[in-house]
Amino acid sequence: MHLSKLFEKNKISSPGKTGKIKNLFLKKQIFSILYHNERKTIADLCIHVGISIPSMTRIMHELMDEGWVSELGTGESSGGRRPMLYGLNPTVRYILGIEITRKYTRINAFNLQNKAIGNTLRIDTELDNAPGTLIELKSHIDQYIEKYNLDKKNILGAGISIPGLIDKKSNISYTYPNLGQKPLDVIFEDLLKIPVYTEHDTKAMALGESWFGLARNRSDVLCLNVGSGIGLGMIINGKLYQGFSGFSGEFGHIQMVPDGELCECGKIGCLETVASGSAIVAKVKQMIESGTNSVIRKLVDDKIDNIKLPVIIKAAHHGDQFAIELIEESGDYLARGLASLIHLLNPEMIIIGGDIAAAENLILDPIKQKLNKYTIGRIRQDAGIFISELKEHAVLMGTIPVVMNRIFSDEPYGNNIQSFNKS
Ligand SMILES: [Zn+2]
Incomplete structure (x- = not known):
């Protein structure tokens, strides 16, 4: 049976004890190891999977015949012949x-x-x-x-x-x-x-941050996504936190301004209404229409409708004081919210991502500064605060x-989508 059978969603969920299905699950295990490690010798694979060298050699030949695996040169010798290294054929799927x-x-x-x-x-x-x-x-x-x-x-x-x-x-x-x-x-x-x-x-x-970004191999990280809205992804104890129904992380809808503006969610004065990209854009439009002087007007050729967050960030990087102040203000509100999270969860890292990440230090510095004001120093010092290196690619x-987590876990709807720590 071809390995691709196992990737037909939710068809085969148990490895079985003998025969073809067991063989398929061994192949899937090898696939997973090679996916995470790029290249391994047959002896290495035997240690991970717990089968004999002749059995592993036979399975690897089957995987090569099926096109999944290729020989990738030789590795370090431990005395005798240099062992062959095997890896996934990267374009097989x-x-x-x-x-x-x-x-x-x-x-x-x-x-x-x-x-x-x-x-x-x-x-x-x-x-x-x-x-x-x-x-x-x-x-x-x-x-x-x-x-x-x-x-x-x-x-x-x-x-x-x-x-x-x-x-x-x-x-x-x-x-x-x-x-x-x-x-x-x-x-x-x-x-x-x-x-x-x-x-x-x-x-x-x-x-994305856990596999490829700053959160790699870290266990307690908060990932803030500030774009048109504000979301929060929480890695707690090395696992992505879902909450009872998966609704966790609606950080943008904690109340920040009593008697504030109506939020899209129907509540009043949510963090999103004062600190999100949409909130910044709305403020800029309103103030420019009422005559505030800013380079933003020039950047959009007087077309107010074309004002988007990236334009405002660009103006800020050019030193436009109005744009800088609005981003700072957003940072202040974000810090007020983050302060609660730091006290509650004691994270080791907070990653600022989403469209706002392009503002770099213009958003990072005010957040850091205000956190010093709003948090208890001993808890605050654990939390490194960084702009996402993956930036807009993180999602x-x-x-x-x-x-890949779902394929490797065989869970319907992925309630347990873990194991991102690559070995
Ligand atoms: Zn809301």
Whole structure:
């Protein structure tokens, strides 16, 4: 039986004791080790998997015949002949990453060495709940697949990140896109005809940071996603924290300003209404319309509608005092919220990600400064605060662990999407 049988979603869930299924699970274990380690000798693999050298040699030959594994030269000798190193054929399968946000969708595919195979395709569309949204999404994905000549049979799975409230138990989205009572995986699998694994966007970001970014091999990290909204991905005790229904991390909706503005969630004065990208943009528009002098006006050729967060950040980097002050103000509010989290969770690291990350020290410094004011020093000193090195790529990169963790864990809907610590 070919290894690909095992990647048919939720078909085979138990390794069995003997025979073909056991053999398949051994292959999957080897696949997992080689995926995480790139290259291993047969002797190394035997130690990890616990089978004899002749059995391993036979299985490796089968994997080579099936195209999964290649010989990758020789390793260090421990006395005798130099041993052969084996690794995955990186292009035998692909992972399709799809990042859906309220304002745009980004698509790219990755090989088994986690390298992007093309340029990220970005489609600027407002995410509404009309049925047309899905049809449009499908046509862009099909175009991407065609452009890079991918065979759908070779896509191990699509990892899709989605904003808003997603119930982890039922896999139903309650905000954007609100597609009724069907599980998201099923909706997207019907649409795309490939295995699909979905995850909340900021949780995908935290997974991306854990596998490829600053949170690698760290166990207590908070990942802040400040874009049009504000989300929080929490790695606690080395695991992505989901909460009872998966609704954890709605950091943007803690109240910051009593009697403040109405938030999209229906509550008043949420952190999002004063510190998110949308809040900064709204303030800039309002103040420029009422005559405030700023370089931003020039940067958008007087077209107020074209004011977006990246333009404001650009103006700030050019020294525009108005833009700098607004970003600082956002940092102050974020620090007030983060102070509670630091006292509550004692994280070792806080990563500032999302669109705001482009502001670099202009957002980082005010957050650090205000945290010194709002937190108890002894707890504060544990928490290193950094701008994401993955920046805007964190969520899309995070769709890789969304797929691979689920493939390796055999869990429906991935309630336990762990083991990101690469050995
Ligand atoms: Zn809110």
